[in-house]
Amino acid sequence: xxxxxxxxxxxxxxxxxxxxxxxxxxxxxxxxxxxxxxxxxxxxxxxxxxxxxxxxxxxxxxxxxxxxxxxxxxxxxxxxxxxxxxxxxxxxxxxxxxxxxxxxxxxxxxxxxxxxxxxxxxxxxxxxxxxxxxxxxxxxxxxxxxxxxxxxxxxxxxxxx
Amino acid sequence: xxxxxxxxxxxxxxxxxxxxxxxxxxxxxxxxxxxxxxxxxxxxxxxxxxxxxxxxxxxxxxxxxxxxxxxxxxxxxxxxxxxxxxxxxxxxxxxxxxxxxxxxxxxxxxxxxxxxxxxxxxxxxxxxxxxxxxxxxxxxxxxxxxxxxxxxxxxxxxxxxxxxxxxxxxxxxxxxxxxxxxxxxxxxxxxxxxxxxxxxxxxxxxxxxxxxxxxxxxxxxxxxx
Numbered sequence: 146x147x148x149x150x151x152x153x154x155x156x157x158x159x160x161x162x163x164x165x166x167x168x169x170x171x172x173x174x175x176x177x178x179x180x181x182x183x184x185x186x187x188x189x190x191x192x193x194x195x196x197x198x199x200x201x202x203x204x205x206x207x208x209x210x211x212x213x214x215x216x217x218x219x220x221x222x223x224x225x226x227x228x229x230x231x232x233x234x235x236x237x238x239x240x241x242x243x244x245x246x247x248x249x250x251x252x253x254x255x256x257x258x259x260x261x262x263x264x265x266x267x268x269x270x271x272x273x274x275x276x277x278x279x280x281x282x283x284x285x286x287x288x289x290x291x292x293x294x295x296x297x298x299x300x301x302x303x304x305x306x
Numbered sequence: 307x308x309x310x311x312x313x314x315x316x317x318x319x320x321x322x323x324x325x326x327x328x329x330x331x332x333x334x335x336x337x338x339x340x341x342x343x344x345x346x347x348x349x350x351x352x353x354x355x356x357x358x359x360x361x362x363x364x365x366x367x368x369x370x371x372x373x374x375x376x377x378x379x380x381x382x383x384x385x386x387x388x389x390x391x392x393x394x395x396x397x398x399x400x401x402x403x404x405x406x407x408x409x410x411x412x413x414x415x416x417x418x419x420x421x422x423x424x425x426x427x428x429x430x431x432x433x434x435x436x437x438x439x440x441x442x443x444x445x446x447x448x449x450x451x452x453x454x455x456x457x458x459x460x461x462x463x464x465x466x467x468x469x470x471x472x473x474x475x476x477x478x479x480x481x482x483x484x485x486x487x488x489x490x491x492x493x494x495x496x497x498x499x500x501x502x503x504x505x506x507x508x509x510x511x512x513x514x515x516x517x518x519x520x521x522x523x524x525x526x527x528x529x530x531x
Binding site: 176180184195198206209215216242247256258259261268273 | 360362365366368369371373374375376377378381382383384386387388390393402403404406408417419420421422423424430457458459460462463484485486490491492493494495496499500
């Protein structure tokens with residue numbers, strides 16, 4: 146009897162422990178990415194490509210904000226420009242420089258499309274992401290704000306629309 | 307019922323070591339170890355009674371792309387990208403954001419980013435005008451310096467869409483900024499973020515010595531006062 150009980154307990158413990166392990170494995174590793182790295186995943190996942198990671202820091206060392214955000218017309222919003230490869234090869238957005246003249250050209254797919262698949266569009270490390278509770282949830286969504294009880298590192302930023 | 311459980315247990319028990327071996331090189335293992343420890347503690351005492359339950363883990367500063375959790379280490383391109391620390395060498399530091407003081411770097415001439423896409427000789431159109439915004443509450447008043455902003459940006463980036471260029475025409479509050487409006491269009495996303503360490507960068511003009519915070523009406527009407 147005792148042995149059976151012990152086995153059962155052991156079984157349950159195993160199940161629990163292994164589920165915890167599994168969950169831990171599937172949780173995204175805490176992102177340590179650079180402040181202001183932009184993940185753009187409007188269309189990439191659906192097209193079978195990794196999402197694009199745009200490093201702001203790298204570009205601001207070489208260009209002032211004005212060049213992209215005034216001259217090239219990039220909106221101040223992650224994913225807000227609806228950039229496609231068709232626009233890029235037409236010389237719009239990234240294509241204004243990534244054309245083989247100012248910077249490397251579009252054949253280097255993996256240099257931009259380098260994000261972890263499934264990562265939503267976001268500005269990494271933004272203040273909104275750092276808020277402990279979700280910043281704003283419309284009442285129309287009809288869902289309770291249950292995320293408030295979760296530890297901060299499990300609350301995922303909502304993908305920008 | 308029991309047999310199903312055992313089958314699941316066996317399957318999972320086989321899967322876990324295999325999967326964790328794959329992730330052994332990454333931080334995922336560390337994370338799972340932490341989680342397991344927390345779980346085992348949870349059997350003894352409520353896991354709610356810990357310090358900093360809602361505080362994010364301290365981040366490893368300026369991680370290289372393949373280790374930063376956003377770039378896919380399985381992508382060869384991720385390993386070719388420049389690690390930020392290589393670029394930041396010699397730049398003045400700050401306590402938040404990229405941990406680089408970008409404005410200082412530019413003003414000291416350590417960086418000379420182009421103001422034009424192709425012509426490196428184009429000079430920025432800089433305007434030196436400070437705007438003081440009085441703050442109702444006890445925080446120091448806000449001084450908005452046009453100079454560092456125009457060194458990076460063009461007038462049209464902010465005016466008139468984000469800020470109407472007219473005194474008193476712009477309602478600004480911290481809630482809006484935290485949610486990414488007004489100053490928050492850039493601050494908290496790219497330019498220095500809103501943290502306890504950075505308040506004084508904007509709230510920089512102390513109140514006059516004789517200034518007293520206005521009492522709330524609830525306090526004035528308080529019968530037990």
